[in-house]
Amino acid sequence: MTMISAQSGQVGSPLLNLAVFAGFVAITLYVVYRVSHRNTSTADYYAAGSTFTGSQNGVALTGDYLSAASFLGIAGAIAVHGYDGFLYSIGFLVAWLVALLLVAELVRNTGRFTMGDVLAYRMRQRPVRAAAATSTLVISFFYMLAQMAGAGGLVALLLDVHGKGGQALVICVVGLIMIFYVLVGGMKGTTWVQIIKATLLVLCVVLMTVFLLGKFGFSVSALLDEAAANNAKGEAVLVPGVQYGKTAITQLDFVSLSLALILGAAALPHVLMRFYTVPNAKQARRSVVWAIGCMAVFYLATLVIGYGASALVGSDRILSSTGKENSAAPLLAFEIGGTLLLGIVAAVAFATILAVVAGLTLTASASFAHDVYANIFRGGKADPRSEVKVARRTAVVVGVLAMIGGILANGQNVAFLVALAFAFAASANLSTLLYSLFWKRFNTTGTLWGMYCGLGSCLLLVFLSPVVSGAPTSIFASVDFHLFPLTNPGIVSIPISFLAGYLGTVLSKDQPDEALQKEMAVRALTGIGQ
Structure with a gap:
């Protein structure tokens, strides 16, 4: 029976939604299997x-x-908080200019498989690769928390699963499917899943945007007026300040969030790893241009979808449903297109979570196998088959940890959780990447100081922030040991990373290898020696 209930949180027909999920999984598993026949070498995997x-x-x-942050979290943030929720869209999109102008081409020319290849190029291999692997694993874990939390809320809503136990089971199923993608498909299989998912996602949000605007006579003003009328915060959702303008602390929190979003994308390990799947730097630049174009369409559509959810569903109903803010897009799909459109949105959202988590798991396992096992334990002389075997085993461990973390973080806004991962990336990786690529004097001590101080300060501030305790939305809401008032630590931890990298370089007696520095500079700019 097709139904929608605010009390139960159920949307549409659970049987149909389950069929959609199963259909998508079957198709993508077939694609992964078909393209995975050559995954024996490290370059293939x-x-x-x-x-x-x-x-x-x-x-x-x-x-x-x-x-899931983009599709579920941002739509929900706009539906509930209005203009302030759209700030996530702006930050996530503008961030790609940093990747395009400063990182993409140079990283593609300098490394082979992981971020550690770039950072360790002219430094002491063992300590720098260990730091790069540590950073990659921590960032990937926090990013996966968001995806798994989104999976729990979404599937619980669509399959009418109640209780923490049922949602935990859903998260575990998602984790197992994702592990299979990585074990069988490697980078090639994961990439094709992501291409399918991105195409479906962009088409889906464009269709929803057109349907929504059509309901309001293609009048954006009429849509915004209805959104304000059906939101608990009224006209305030049309102007800045609902979420981040109440006090000086919330305003500072917004600045911190913006820094994390804009500076974090260029330092995300799973994004950096994608630049190695193309043959040269020209194609790496073209990759970013294509990505910016696709994302611009998507993020503009989130504005209409978010306000449309406020207008047709209402903020109270969104917050009372299973999944809270993350349920805005599915609830809206049911309102404007019934069970059929809901089924499509369900498939796209599920594809979103599976593809991103698979990419993150592959990145984390590759970093451990390539940077730690092959280059630290084996001194760069590991057999390719044994390295791939270690990567696959690591993927299983990372997947299990992601399931546990997702169960703990279930119920949090996924856009907010991803913003934390961006803060970790900007704090731990960006300073060392830029210093390595552009500063001749930068040395091993500066690399280690920058990465560990940035990562450590970010971890400490998050642990002592309202994210973990002291607020109704905290992971541990029943206790309060928070000392740091901001929910995003970027404004503090990112400068600490840059400062620590600088001080570690100028205060240490490490002398950079001048020949390697010149070689890296030529290679980064020309691609010679790849």
């Missing part, structure tokens, strides 16, 4: 043999980047 074109990789980058 980590970088798909660098066989993708710039346009293909750009769409895959879109699929890797547009996570």
Whole structure:
């Protein structure tokens, strides 16, 4: 029976929704199996043999980047908080200019498989690769928390699963499917899943946007007026300040969030790893241009979808449903297109979560196998088959940890959780990447100081913030040991990272290898020596 109930949180027909999920999983598993026949070498498993074109990789980058945070979290944030929720869309999109102008081409020319290849190029291999692997694993874990939490809320809503136990089971099922993608498909299989998912996602939001505008006579003003009328905060959702303008602390929190979003994208390990799936730097640049174009369409559509959810569903009904803010897009789909459109949105949202988590798991496992096992334990002389075997085993461990973390974080807004991952990336990786690529004097001590101080300060501030305790939305809401008032630590931890990297370099007696520095500079700019 098709139904929608605010009390139960159920939307549409659970049987139909389950059929949609099963259909998508079956199709993508078949695709992964078909493209996975050559995954024995490290180049095949980590970088798909660098066989993708710039346009293909750009769409895959879109699929890797547009996570549950973008589709579920941002739509919900706009539906509930209005203008302040749209700030996530702006930050996530503008961030790609940093990647395009400063990172993409140079990273593609300098490394082979992981971020550690770039950072360790002219430094002491063992400590720098260990730091890069640590950073990658922590960032990937926080990013996966958001996806798993989104999976729990979404599938619980659509399959009418109640209680923490049922949602935990859903998260575990998602985790197991994702592990299978990575074990069987490697980078090639994961990339094709992301291409399928990105195409479906962009088409879905464009269709929803057109349907929504059609309901209001293609009048944006009429849509906004109805959104304000059906929101508990009224006209305030049309102007800045609902979420981040109440006090000086919330305003500072917004600045911190903006810094994390804009500076974090260029330092995300799973984004950096995508640049190795193309054959040269020109295709890496083209990848980013394609990604920016696809994402611009998507993020503009989130504005209409978010306010449309406020107008047709209402903020009270969204917050009272299973999944809270993350339920805005599915609830809206049911309102404007009934069970059929809901089924499509369900498939796209599920595809979003599976593809992103698979990409993150592959990145984390590749970093451990390549940076730690092959280059630290084996001194760069590991057999490719044994390295791939270690990567696959690591993927299983990472997947299990992601399931546990997702169960703990279930109920949090996924856009907010992803913003924390961006803060970790900007704090731990961005300073060391830029210093390595552009500062001749930068040395091993500066690399280690920058990464560990940025990562450590970010971890400490998050632990002592309202994210973990002291607020109704905290992970541990029943206790209060928070000392740091901001929910995003970027405004403090990012400068700490840059300062620590600088001080570690100028205060240490490490002398950079001048020959390697010159070699890296030539290679980064020209691609010679790849």
